[in-house]
Amino acid sequence: QAKPITVVVTGAAGQIAYSLLYQLAAGSVFGEDQPIDLRLLDIPPMMGVLEGVVMELQDLALPLLKNVLPTADPEPAFKDADAVFLVGSMPRKEGMERKDLLAANVKIFKVQGEALDKFAKKDVKVLVVGNPANTNALICSHYAPSIPKENFTAMTRLDQNRAQAALASRIGVSVDKVKNVIIWGNHSSTQYPDAAHATVEKDCVAHPVSKAINDDAWLNGEFVETIQKRGAAVIAARKMSSAMSAAKAAGDHMRDWWFGTKPNQFVSMGVVSDGSYGIPKDVVFSLPVTIKDKKYTIVQGLEISSHARAKLDITAKELEEERAEANAVLQQ
Numbered sequence: 001q002a003k004p005i006t007v008v009v010t011g012a013a014g015q016i017a018y019s020l021l022y023q024l025a026a027g028s029v030f031g032e033d034q035p036i037d038l039r040l041l042d043i044p045p046m047m048g049v050l051e052g053v054v055m056e057l058q059d060l061a062l063p064l065l066k067n068v069l070p071t072a073d074p075e076p077a078f079k080d081a082d083a084v085f086l087v088g089s090m091p092r093k094e095g096m097e098r099k100d101l102l103a104a105n106v107k108i109f110k111v112q113g114e115a116l117d118k119f120a121k122k123d124v125k126v127l128v129v130g131n132p133a134n135t136n137a138l139i140c141s142h143y144a145p146s147i148p149k150e151n152f153t154a155m156t157r158l159d160q161n162r163a164q165a166a167l168a169s170r171i172g173v174s175v176d177k178v179k180n181v182i183i184w185g186n187h188s189s190t191q192y193p194d195a196a197h198a199t200v201e202k203d204c205v206a207h208p209v210s211k212a213i214n215d216d217a218w219l220n221g222e223f224v225e226t227i228q229k230r231g232a233a234v235i236a237a238r239k240m241s242s243a244m245s246a247a248k249a250a251g252d253h254m255r256d257w258w259f260g261t262k263p264n265q266f267v268s269m270g271v272v273s274d275g276s277y278g279i280p281k282d283v284v285f286s287l288p289v290t291i292k293d294k295k296y297t298i299v300q301g302l303e304i305s306s307h308a309r310a311k312l313d314i315t316a317k318e319l320e321e322e323r324a325e326a327n328a329v330l331q332q
């Protein structure tokens with residue numbers, strides 16, 4: 001059997017981790033022949049809850065799970081880590097401004113970036129889920145200068161999955177028939193879910209989604225808004241934020257990073273911008289990528305309509321503002 005890889009989940013006592021850990025232990029992310037050592041990081045007050053999670057992991061009776069370490073200390077958590085899910089963050093409390101939330105989280109991701117820099121493997125793959133995910137990923141990477149920037153990504157896969165499901169439902173096909181819908185920008189309500197390059201497979205032939213739907217008003221209006229506000233809709237109904245679907249998306253994102261994307265298919269990930277599509281450099285921007293040998297390549301040459309351009313600029317501006325706010329907090 002292969003040697004175990006070290007997989008870290010932060011916020012391990014929280015609700016997303018609760019769904020994610022099962023997928024990891026069952027082999028649905030790193031493969032059914034890949035044993036794993038799990039490191040579970042959370043804050044000291046959550047250690048009791050985390051003990052319960054460890055008991056349940058044991059009771060899963062899954063052979064791929066070799067060792068489980070619950071801890072509140074980043075050093076043993078990140079030591080020689082191969083793959084890291086940064087899920088833990090400070091949740092928004094009542095009366096808290098967006099700025100306060102950003103300030104609290106930026107500090108967490110600075111500390112974790114420094115710890116990754118010192119203790120993790122240099123080829124570690126870091127997926128940031130905790131919000132504001134894009135800016136947290138940028139900060140984390142900044143404080144881990146010995147690890148390549150490409151090794152830090154932010155999750156917009158949940159948004160991609162939501163968009164894919166919404167399009168499939170509208171067309172009336174199974175969700176796997178829809179491909180290449182793109183999430184551009186920030187994982188926030190300024191994100192731009194874009195179906196312009198998406199295809200739907202019918203009778204083994206790929207057709208443009210725009211033709212299959214044939215309703216630009218819906219694609220540019222209701223579709224975009226529904227995806228942008230889907231997280232809020234789940235909170236309104238469930239009284240808690242998306243967790244099962246977020247965990248599934250985190251697994252999808254990491255699996256594609258680990259094993260690569262399928263031919264003619266791309267996925268969206270928040271990655272450090274290299275200036276492609278006129279997007280400002282040095283923000284973590286969700287872009288379409290293909291992945292091979294654990295390295296992603298930004299898909300180039302997609303046509304951007306003037307309508308899309310305006311949407312990309314809005315979400316880029318928000319990310320630049322977040323970066324400025326984060327830098328202001330870190331300079332205090």
Ligand code: NAX
Pocket residue numbers: 010011012013014015016017041042043046087088089090091108128129130131132133155156157158159187241242243246
């Ligand atoms: P929970 O509040 O259930 O769990 C968060 C856990 O993180 C808690 O156990 C908390 O103690 C822990 N934590 C706090 N500070 C920590 C630190 N410094 N080190 C380690 N652990 C720490 O939240 P949950 O529903 O699991 O959501 C986690 C994060 O994911 C939130 O920031 C949430 O906004 C974000 N989301 C991101 C999504 C995305 O698509 N990128 C979608 C889902 C979700 O909203």
